[in-house]
Structure formats: C-alpha cells, structure tokens
Amino acid sequence: MVARRREKVLPRVCRECHAVVDGESCMRCGTSNFSTDWSGYLVVIDPRRSEIAKKINIDTAGRYALKVR
Numbered sequence: 001m002v003a004r005r006r007e008k009v010l011p012r013v014c015r016e017c018h019a020v021v022d023g024e025s026c027m028r029c030g031t032s033n034f035s036t037d038w039s040g041y042l043v044v045i046d047p048r049r050s051e052i053a054k055k056i057n058i059d060t061a062g063r064y065a066l067k068v069r
C-alpha cells in the first residue's frame with residue numbers, strides 16, 4: 001500500500017514586517033511570529049521607488065504580503 005500524503009505548503013509571512021519567510025525565522029526582523037493567513041503578494045525590487053513599499057514601511061527589496069491577519 002502506498003501512502004501518498006499531499007502536503008500543502010503555504011508560504012508563511014512575518015506578522016511583524018510582512019516579509020515572506022522561507023526559513024525558521026524572519027530574515028528581516030528575526031522573529032518567528034508567522035502567519036499563513038495573508039493576501040496580496042508583493043515583490044519589491046526598488047523600495048525607494050515603490051509607493052506601496054513606502055505605505056507598508058518596506059525599505060528592503062524582497063517578497064512581501066500586503067495584508068496579514
């Protein structure tokens with residue numbers, strides 16, 4: 001019998017700074033306060049030129065969520 005487990009891996013997002021997290025802790029603020037309940041995927045390439053980045057206080061290029069619950 002083959003047990004085939006399908007794991008749905010939801011990207012986790014830092015509740016503190018909204019960064020999309022790959023590892024065990026946030027690379028920006030170092031917390032492990034994550035959420036999988038978020039919406040609005042945002043890729044910031046040049047934070048100084050992005051109005052949305054300014055709005056949600058992003059100063060580093062990277063992947064972020066717009067809304068984190």
Ligand SMILES: [Zn+2]
Pocket residue numbers: 014015016017018019026027028029030031
């Ligand atoms: Zn963070």
